[in-house]
Amino acid sequence: MKTEVAIIGAGPAGLLLGHLLRAEGIACVVLERRTPDYVLGRIRAGVLEQVTVGLMERLGLDARLKAEGLPHDGFNLADGERLIRIDLAELTGQQVVVYGQTELTRDLMDAAPERGLEVVYAAEDVALHDVAGDAPYVTWRKDGAEHRLDARFVIGCDGFHGPSRRMVPAGVGREYERVYPFGWLGIMADVPPCNHELIYANHARGFALASMRSQARSRYYIDVPVTERIEDWPDERVWDELALRLGPEAAAHITRGPSIEKPIAPPRSFVFEPMRHGSLLLCGDAAHIVPPTGAKGLNLAASDVHYAAEALVGFFKRNDPEAIAAYSARALSRVWKSERFSWSLTRLMHRFPEDGPFERAMQVAELDYIASSRAAQTAIAENYVGLPV
Ligand code: RFL
Ligand code: PHB
Numbered sequence: 001m002k003t004e005v006a007i008i009g010a011g012p013a014g015l016l017l018g019h020l021l022r023a024e025g026i027a028c029v030v031l032e033r034r035t036p037d038y039v040l041g042r043i044r045a046g047v048l049e050q051v052t053v054g055l056m057e058r059l060g061l062d063a064r065l066k067a068e069g070l071p072h073d074g075f076n077l078a079d080g081e082r083l084i085r086i087d088l089a090e091l092t093g094q095q096v097v098v099y100g101q102t103e104l105t106r107d108l109m110d111a112a113p114e115r116g117l118e119v120v121y122a123a124e125d126v127a128l129h130d131v132a133g134d135a136p137y138v139t140w141r142k143d144g145a146e147h148r149l150d151a152r153f154v155i156g157c158d159g160f161h162g163p164s165r166r167m168v169p170a171g172v173g174r175e176y177e178r179v180y181p182f183g184w185l186g187i188m189a190d191v192p193p194c195n196h197e198l199i200y201a202n203h204a205r206g207f208a209l210a211s212m213r214s215q216a217r218s219r220y221y222i223d224v225p226v227t228e229r230i231e232d233w234p235d236e237r238v239w240d241e242l243a244l245r246l247g248p249e250a251a252a253h254i255t256r257g258p259s260i261e262k263p264i265a266p267p268r269s270f271v272f273e274p275m276r277h278g279s280l281l282l283c284g285d286a287a288h289i290v291p292p293t294g295a296k297g298l299n300l301a302a303s304d305v306h307y308a309a310e311a312l313v314g315f316f317k318r319n320d321p322e323a324i325a326a327y328s329a330r331a332l333s334r335v336w337k338s339e340r341f342s343w344s345l346t347r348l349m350h351r352f353p354e355d356g357p358f359e360r361a362m363q364v365a366e367l368d369y370i371a372s373s374r375a376a377q378t379a380i381a382e383n384y385v386g387l388p389v
Contacts, residue, residue: 065103182224287304303389
């Protein structure tokens with residue numbers, strides 16, 4: 001088989017890129033190791049920036065997002081008794097939209113056949129070959145048969161654990177990493193949210209986040225020691241802890257219910273440079289990870305895809321190889337700013353085990369400053385709604 005662009009991974013990055021290329025008439029095939037149900041079963045992000053919404057609009061795939069997504073004009077930082085509201089709409093003129101990653105992925109998946117986007121699911125042992133040169137190819141096995149796809153470019157949208165990033169030789173690539181000393185325990189339940197906007201809380205007992213997927217489905221998180229086992233967190237214990245950490249006002253409005261799922265995810269900051277090697281471009285979690293505190297992971301995947309699509313359109317439609325050469329630096333400039341924001345919000349809102357009274361005093365001072373300064377609130381707001389691409 002032959003195509004122009006081989007895309008590894010049918011998560012949000014791979015499917016978005018595939019649709020953008022098809023809309024430009026550029027031939028591509030997406031290869032995914034899992035089944036569609038498995039991909040949709042991964043409950044992850046919930047907050048979309050305008051960049052991500054804009055890509056769905058451009059593709060004409062935003063009907064359900066517009067109908068079911070919840071536009072949010074602000075969010076809150078809770079510090080003990082106090083609630084500091086960050087008025088996104090007033091400070092930036094923009095909103096974020098609460099719409100689950102599962103729903104976004106489903107919209108992209110469902111539209112693939114009618115848009116002529118070929119996605120091969122359950123592709124085993126996907127391997128990349130000759131990516132340093134200009135005639136790369138990809139091999140895989142499916143239903144016992146071996147397959148080969150020749151392409152001009154291979155795009156690694158295969159997440160943090162995928163094979164693409166590992167194709168960049170050790171002397172060429174560089175990794176930056178920060179692992180955090182706690183895990184995020186998430187709980188999803190079919191109960192109304194405790195507040196109409198998100199609340200991020202820094203409490204003496206630890207971090208808590210009140211989020212949602214709809215008016216009838218809530219998503220909450222608390223941080224727990226990394227050594228903690230999920231068996232030790234029956235639902236009632238999680239609800240008790242949330243009620244304490246989110247403060248009395250939110251606690252009074254929490255509706256408890258059985259959890260639909262309850263994972264513990266270890267947050268991480270990670271950047272891999274460069275994001276291009278020869279004919280291989282990396283997008284999304286394949287190249288970088290942010291701690292979930294800033295709600296940036298999916299949105300960064302979308303902005304990478306925006307830059308990658310521009311680079312590929314430049315190459316195929318304008319015969320401009322410079323567009324490809326510029327990809328890594330363009331994407332990384334936005335990636336590092338989102339890394340900074342996610343790291344600083346994580347630092348501000350969590351009690352780190354190694355912190356002493358000085359570090360805690362710095363958190364209190366920073367939250368005081370944010371509460372009293374429109375400039376500080378604007379800086380948070382413009383990062384939260386997403387920096388321009
Ligand atoms: P994905 O979604 O991991 O998709 C990668 C795809 O590649 C496939 N794959 C392979 N395919 C073929 N061959 C192989 N060898 C392969 N190896 C892997 C995988 O099966 C998969 O289908 O990466 P992508 O597309 O870059 O998207 C990134 C986002 O999924 C991620 O950044 C976000 O979920 C992060 N995130 C959040 N991001 C936000 O923007 N806002 C949020 O509110 C938010 N909350 C979160 C989050 C992530 C979380 N977890 C569990 C990590 C909350 C949580 C709890
Ligand atoms: C979520 O709803 O899953 C969510 C929202 C905001 C975050 C992280 C996760 O910062």
